[in-house]
Amino acid sequence: MKHAIVLTVCLAASNLAAEPLVLENGTVHTLAGDSFTGRVVIDSGLITDAGPGAVAPDGARRLDVAGLHVYPGLFDALSTLGLTEINAVAATVDTAELGAYNPHLMAATAVHPASEVIPVTRANGITHAVTGPRAGQGGVIAGQAALLHLDGWTVEEMAIEPSIAMVIQWPAIQTRIFDRSTFTRRTVPYNEAKEKAEEARAELRDWLEAARHYAQAASAGDGRAEHDLKLEALARVADGSQPVLLLANAERDITAAADFAEREGLDIVLAGGRDAWKVKEMLAEKDIPVILGRTQSLPAEDDDPYDRPFRGAGDLREAGVRIAFGSAAGGGFGPGGPHSARTLPYESATASAFGLSREEALKALTIYPAEILGVGDRLGTIEKGKIANLMVTDGDPLEITTRVVHLIIAGKEVSTDNRHRDLYQRYRARP
């Protein structure tokens, strides 16, 4: 466990203090109570005061945002930002390592801070994101996800938590398999699919048990057990101290995963959760939060209501399930990858057109993911003491036509410029 701790320390020693900054005259949507028109005071990367009567410290930079709206920055609760530049070019993709059990791998060790995707994403108000590894073909434990500011010269500056959760792909019973090598979809007999899933689940159980055994041996301190990076990393999951982002979509897989987690004492957050609405009572009762994938996705079955995916988030929230959204949590059409992370607010907004209240829709992009991932005391609202990740907009951030005017990340104003705007301006100026 020693190695991981060292890494944590060095990665977290980032985010040097910026000069004090005051946002003035904007409508501040704190998401922690009433909105107000007034000041947000930022110093050393944190919100030091917020309110109609908050006082600007001497020497602070003052930014007049009259007529604009100040919101907490948006939180992408599961992405592959920094791990993929161009999906189709394998050389630029660092999401899925070989091997089925890689608990010791850390996304933070592969994040490319200069990725063009990052500034493109933050330009739409997304100020921080969980970046996680994905399981490869047949993979189960993908590795550790990091919580990052979407700004920083190095990953050390970006990291809020270099290891915030373990990403595990729940072994699903898959009778419909898409084979990318032949670009065909195959159907396999149910019994075969089920057996395969059960074998993988049993294997996962063995890994967890081995990790507990390892932790016990390591704590005995007689030095007989050899150092094992994988089991050391997994031990934190096995004893419930590190949350698991457990990817599962079908009802039967979610149910089985929840039972499994309960038996094994895991602290899980369901990710993906296409059918989560079908088991919302169970999820509420067991207090299993869900990081949802794309709301704008097609119904799973031909006969499902056309708006079934649009209503899922609202149904879950109504049942008391805690929800968030992740651009890489699955669903939807397209090649995936981090390039669509900038449209994250519209996934929540679409849910809002079909049942989720607008306030809840905003919270699902801000404070809920922070709470779900255990950083609710540091992120997600505009409150004194929290990290100053904010966006200033000219309207409701859930509406597509709204523009993000200013971005504050870790207390510093960050440019909304990016590759797209550069290209736009360059070619717009073509004579």
Next chain:
Amino acid sequence: MRFRRQIAPVSLILAVCFVCAGPATAERPEPPPYYAVRDARVVTAAGDTLERATVLIADGLIEALGTDLAIPTDAWVIEGEGLTLYPGLIDAMTDLAQKREEAPGRAGSGGGRPGGAPRPTIRGPEDRPATTPWVSAAQMLGDGDDRVAQWREAGFTAAVSVPTRGFFAGQASLVHLGDSEPKERVLATPVAQRISFRSGGGGFRSFPGSLMGGISYVRQVLSDARHEAIELELYERSPNGRQRPIHDRALEPIRHAITGRLPFLMPADHGREIDRVLQIAAEAEIVPVLYGGQGAYARVDALAESRTPVLVSLDWPEADKDADPDADTPLPMLHHRRKAPATPGMLADAGVPFAFTSDGLSSPAKIFEGVRAATGAGLSNDDALAALTLDAARILGVDDRLGSIEAGKIANLVLATAEPWIEDAEVRAVFVDGRKYEQRKEDEDAEPPATDVSGTWALQLETPGGVRDMTADLKMTDDGKVTGDLTSQRGTVTVDDGRMSGDRLSFETTRTMGPRTVTASYSLTVAEDNVEGTLRAGPRSMEITGERTAEASEAEAEDGEEPAVSTEELERAMALYSGPIRDGNSFAITGATVYTVSGETLEDATVVVDGGKIRAIGTGIEIPPGIEAIDADGGSVIPGIIDAHSHIAIEGGGNEGSVAVSAMVSIQDVIEPEDIAIYRALAGGVTTVNVLHGSANPIGGGNAVLKLRWGSDAGGLRFEGAPSGIKFALGENPKRSRSNPPPGVERRYPATRMGVMDVIRQAFEEARDYRADWQRYESSSDKNRLSPRRDLKLERLAEVLAGERLVHAHCYRADEILQLLRLAEDFDFRIATLQHVLEGYKVADEIAAHGAGASTFSDWWGYKVEAYDAIPHNAALMAERGVMVSINSDSGEEMRHLNQEAAKAVKWGGLDEIEALKLVTLNPALQLGIGDSVGSIEVGKDADLVLYDGHPLSIFSVVQKTFVDGVLYFDRNADRERQAAIDAVKEKLAPEEDEETTEERGEEEEAPSPPESRVEDIHYSCREVGP
């Protein structure tokens, strides 16, 4: 299948003992060929039924029949009292009696192929892929097909045997099912040519690799054959001075079939397939006989009108036993399963000629089960008999010699206690070609069952590789007949021929594995809840033990029991499932913000629609009497959304990716009007779509512009008057940058952008010559002049040159966009739309100068290198520079919110709201050449309208109603009713929540190769990159 087990003792007159399934080589006595069947009820099938009649048989023919015939002294008398004599049954399409190894090669080989040799790549129709029309089933007959005896024992005396592999697999032959030498089997040949639109193989490797490719190929061959006929005729008339026609062995038999009016067997099951086949047959002027035909209930009128015969498959659709228990079965499939067996009865009532085919069913018992399903669903026994006898003969053109009991006809007869398919009917004797085959009881008497074996059994099979688990679900009747399923890891198979005699349980299972079928025989001894015994499969024998784990479940529905959902209920739900919400195409929307898009936006305004057209727009308009007012309740109305790039509603693959130029294929041929994506698109306000071929090749196939008249057939979806189009594609997809062909398969040209341009240029060089040839021909006065050969590929390209077909070109990079524009200018045509055109903003001036439209994505980028410079400002920037721009979806999901995608052009690039709305309404209409009738809200235009409950660019607005031609096809309230109807049906059909059954699985030794995986079609998008 040992049919004899079900045969009760027969009359005592038997002299000849015939034991079924004997090898054909066994020596047999040759008795004199004279017989008399006396005092039988004779169903002639030609009209009369004679009671207590006598039928005389001599030299293979029916000599005479009547009620008081003198029986010649040399005739062997068979007592028919209490029995009925029927014409021998005919199985109208099978592969019976063929020698397996002589079956022609697999698809793509173009003929016999030595095993293991790499399959040659087929580059186009001229290579004649999987085309062996010269092959005749008559030449493929062999000994050793045990099914011949099984079929005969059940009452089948003749069958049509057909080569089964390939697009033109070969000639069907009518064979008799006697016990004779192969060469004596043939009754008539050829009776038909068989067509298929699909063949194994293909894909991206070998032409044709898609359904539309197969259809196009069949069309081309039929056209070539007809052309060759004319060419030969002209040549024979005066060879002097003419070039000798090249002999094409593939065309010769097809040519003969066309000119000789020989039927073509054509595959058609569902309504849409029937429509296609009838159209292809009419175009090619051939005589079609449909096979499959189970969905003909939906096209009875069309078939009756054209009097097209149908060979109805008796393999009725049913749930896949290996299916995922949690997978949902769509309502249309449930409906189809219910309706299919009603097809024969409906065809009979409408006077459509039809016959039955066993279509791969493994035993006569299953065939008869199929017939009973049809008679249970409205077919009379008389009509069933006709379909199995005289009508089959008529369709095959042999009713002058077969099919009824008439003097002079071939003596193919069945003597039985009732129609052979009736449950408990016993076939006593069968005559084939005048030769008698009599059923006799087996030596071994069946004992009454000692115990009831019904229930679930866990079986353990001892194989050389270890113990394998299986589960048998069995049901036994009082007389010891056993039915059920056997499940192993290989999947579930039906228990055939199951019998409990004393304490001995025997049954067989048959599994199809690729081209082979493997039969396993189980012989077990039952003691209470334990069994033991052996399994035999071929030469192998393995020990089995097992125990009962559950008694028979009572919940299971018995045959004949009322289904959980009545047919009426299903039909009611289906009526809500698709089709207009209500009749009528006249109404007025009031109190709406009307975004006309082409003119002003009107607050609190009214739109009057009459007869499907917009009649008036404005504020304070009076609504004409009799026209219903719909209160918009403060919502907004916009023109129906038009998606200029979609791949919905395509059956059998949207890419013919095997060739670099697939202009010969067309999406129009493979529209799947039942695709649920149509309804979902309507729910997102889409009323018109441009359905395009995929982007696998530099020049793709034809498109289809559809109006989303949900519930219509493919013809009804067609946007009348919309110009035809064709797909081009540049860049990474057509050069197949990321595809690695398997060993032995060549990489397809082109592999660079240079090559892509070359392919397009070469194609148009060729098309220009082709066009000139035709122009010369058409302007020539020489009546004897031979027309140029019609080439479906060049014909479409010639249409582009003539400005009659719009080019929709998939492209990304600025350089390739420019190259294509210049190439088109070289050939003097204009690119109608650049599709995706993600770097269009870099060459917007050039695009505008050329006059091409641009249809782009709102904000997709970065998924491949050529999308790395994509920017969400593209639409706005191109529009700013004077390009006609639209935003498309290329996705069945994204098309559901194209209004939101339009809003992104307001956000990125600052387009004004109306210009943004035009991106998904008027602009795509203009790009597709349909701007005169749709795309904006103007008097006289089609009433394609969308009603939102808020601002059309707001993400919070939800489509309330969508009209096409003034007809309401989506309504948010009606959608809830529709869903409730679906849910109600599904709920009733849901299996009761049982205790989970024991999870026994394992591998059966009888299945040595891995399980066949079923490959489905998937639709391509141009964003995704195919292999």
